[in-house]
Amino acid sequence: MLQFSTPVIPFYESEGPPQALPLLTYHTEMFCATLSHILISPQEEMAFSTLPLRGRTFSPSCVFMTTSRVTLPVPSRAPTPKVVKSVSFATENSKSDKVLTYSSLSSLSSKDSKILKPEGEAGRPGHGGYNxxxxxxxxxxxxxxxxxxxxxxxxxxxxxxxxxxxxxxxxxxxxxxxxxxxxxxxxxxxxxxxxxxxxxxxxxxxxxxxxxxxxxx
Incomplete structure (x- = not known):
């Protein structure tokens, strides 16, 4: 049987780029974490790390960025019911005050319109009285x-x-x-x-x- 041999140069120089070396199986588990952002509010931001790994489960990490306090709406109180009786009393009092004021003014005006009694005692003109x-x-x-x-x-x-x-x-x-x-x-x-x-x-x-x-x- 004939055998053929091919001569090889000691320092082989490839004409093209070197081929990539085969990777081991465990080298393929190397990963780089990617972040995806979910917008919660204009002031808050939550980031989840998604790790597409095989056979492993990671809990998402939450990152909160708060620049200002969140103002909660103040619950509105129910309006206080009006007490009709107090209003009616105030009206009656105001009316009575007006009546009293009018009666006092009318009495003063009637007193001013009438002829007043002179000072002193009648029948004693020379002793501080009048005729x-x-x-x-x-x-x-x-x-x-x-x-x-x-x-x-x-x-x-x-x-x-x-x-x-x-x-x-x-x-x-x-x-x-x-x-x-x-x-x-x-x-x-x-x-x-x-x-x-x-x-x-x-x-x-x-x-x-x-x-x-x-x-x-």
Whole structure:
């Protein structure tokens, strides 16, 4: 049998690039981790590492990047129910205050519109008092008729032996009522003070005379 041999140069030079060496099986398990990002919010970012390995399972690693606090919405409270009763009370109070204010103003205006009583005591012009006839400035006959009317009422309803302070309110009221009936213009005087002055002067005279009579006995 014939054998053929091929001569080989000691230092072989390949005409092309060297071929890649075959890799062992365990060398193929080398890997490079790749990251995939999942967007959670504009301020947070979560990264998962995906490792396509055979026979091995890796838990994903989470990376949180927080630049600002997350503001949670504040739960809105239910509106407080209105209490109708308190509102009605406030309205009633405001109305009552208005009524009181109006009544006080009307009383002040009515008082200002009426003729006020002069200072001092009637029948004592030289001792800090005043003359009633001059203060009224009535016609002489009209003033005389007024005095006679009040004197008749005093005899009918009052005890002429006592002063005005000792008379009953009912008796004084009846005298005032009859005087106003006969002379309606007395309503223009505050408190109807001309009638009160005539009653005081008349009962002062009659009670003084009664005391003199009793002292003589």
């Amino acid at each position: 009633l006839e001059k203060a009224l400035n009535w016609d002489a006959n009209c003033f005389k008729s007024l005095k006679e009317c009040i004197h008749r009422s005093i005899k009918r309803y009052c005890d002429v032996d006592m002063s005005k302070k000792l008379q009953t309110p009912t008796a004084l009221h009846e005298v005032h009522k009859e005087a106003l009936t006969q002379f309606p213009e007395l309503a223009d005087y505050h408190g109807c003070w001309p009638v009160g002055d005539i009653i005081q002067m008349q009962l002062k005279n009659t009670s003084a005379k009664a005391q003199q009579k009793n002292s003589r006995k």
